[in-house]
Amino acid sequence: MKRRMIAVLLFVAISMSATAQSPLDGLTEGDLVDGERLFRIHCARCHGIDGAGGEGSNLARPRLKYVSDDDALLGVIGDGIPGTGMPAIWTLDEDQTRRVAGYVRTLGRLEVEEMPGDPIRGQTVYQTNGGCPACHIISGAGKGIGPELTYVGDQRGLDYLRRSLTDPAETQSQTSGYTDYLIVRLRAGDERVEGLRIDEDAFSVIIRDISGTVHSFRKEDLEEYDKVFSHSLMPGYGGALNAQDMDDVVSYLMSLGSEE
Numbered sequence: 365m366k367r368r369m370i371a372v373l374l375f376v377a378i379s380m381s382a383t384a385q386s387p388l389d390g391l392t393e394g395d396l397v398d399g400e401r402l403f404r405i406h407c408a409r410c411h412g413i414d415g416a417g418g419e420g421s422n423l424a425r426p427r428l429k430y431v432s433d434d435d436a437l438l439g440v441i442g443d444g445i446p447g448t449g450m451p452a453i454w455t456l457d458e459d460q461t462r463r464v465a466g467y468v469r470t471l472g473r474l475e476v477e478e479m480p481g482d483p484i485r486g487q488t489v490y491q492t493n494g495g496c497p498a499c500h501i502i503s504g505a506g507k508g509i510g511p512e513l514t515y516v517g518d519q520r521g522l523d524y525l526r527r528s529l530t531d532p533a534e535t536q537s538q539t540s541g542y543t544d545y546l547i548v549r550l551r552a553g554d555e556r557v558e559g560l561r562i563d564e565d566a567f568s569v570i571i572r573d574i575s576g577t578v579h580s581f582r583k584e585d586l587e588e589y590d591k592v593f594s595h596s597l598m599p600g601y602g603g604a605l606n607a608q609d610m611d612d613v614v615s616y617l618m619s620l621g622s623e624e
């Protein structure tokens with residue numbers, strides 16, 4: 365009995381010391397330089413040249429959403445994040461993956477991207493001028509035909525946020541779960557509907573229009589049915605918001621998330 369107890373304790377001690385070790389231990393300065401090179405080739409087009417985000421999330425943060433530890437970081441790079449725009453990066457071998465992961469770790473110590481305006485004022489603009497809460501939810505407030513923005517400041521950098529306001533159709537294909545935002549237009553008799561496709565099978569299609577009303581149609585009743593790619597239900601705000609309001613709203617969006 366006693367001996368078994370000791371064996372258990374020994375096992376616990378060994379596994380504890382094993383978890384204290386990181387698979388990234390032992391990376392040299394040279395490895396990190398190579399990691400940066402690999403990052404520019406394989407990651408920068410989505411995460412930005414300095415990792416501050418683009419269509420991929422901002423990685424220059426001390427704490428990442430999907431990454432609890434270094435093993436998880438290797439997993440994210442090797443396997444991707446299912447159901448999101450983060451692909452498995454299979455072109456990297458095991459060593460290269462470790463080096464690029466080591467480089468990503470150094471990004472977490474970068475300075476945070478500077479805001480172009482005043483986030484507090486931006487919150488007011490968001491709530492009043494833009495009509496944004498009619499389509500987006502932030503921390504439970506608003507309605508949800510567009511993606512939830514509660515964590516958007518963690519996921520997106522300055523440039524991307526600005527572009528998604530001035531030219532929503534351009535960034536649309538990079539919005540996570542973007543097939544949820546596919547727009548269809550159809551006509552059945554006198555009824556014409558445009559909206560987001562919620563569901564479709566061989567016999568029927570279900571659509572949510574911009575007011576939130578859900579319509580379902582049998583395909584045999586449809587006289588016209590078009591899928592509209594590169595068209596967003598979100599209006600472009602380039603003209604509707606002045607430069608100051610735009611900077612402030614973008615700053616407000618940058619402030620959203622789990623900054624710890």
Ligand code: HEC
Nearest residue numbers: 406407410419420421428429430431440448449450453540
């Ligand atoms: C095709 C675009 C694309 C490429 C290429 C790409 N990523 Fe991503 N990555 C994404 C997107 C999009 C997300 C955000 C997923 C989400 O939150 O919905 C993401 C998420 C991540 C996360 C998780 C962030 C978090 O908050 O937990 C890490 C880490 C990451 N990527 C690292 C990398 C590395 C390292 C590379 C290169 C080896 C890379 N990515 C290449 C698009 C990409």
Ligand code: HEC
Nearest residue numbers: 494495496499509510511528532533536539545596597598
């Ligand atoms: C009529 C509905 C509607 C309104 C109003 C609207 N949006 Fe959107 N928004 C959407 C939809 C739908 C998307 C999903 C992508 C697409 O279709 O462009 C989106 C995408 C976004 C994105 C990109 C999110 C991502 O992770 O890719 C941001 C940021 C955003 N909206 C912010 C705003 C702000 C700020 C306002 C107000 C100034 C606003 N939206 C007003 C419907 C709307």
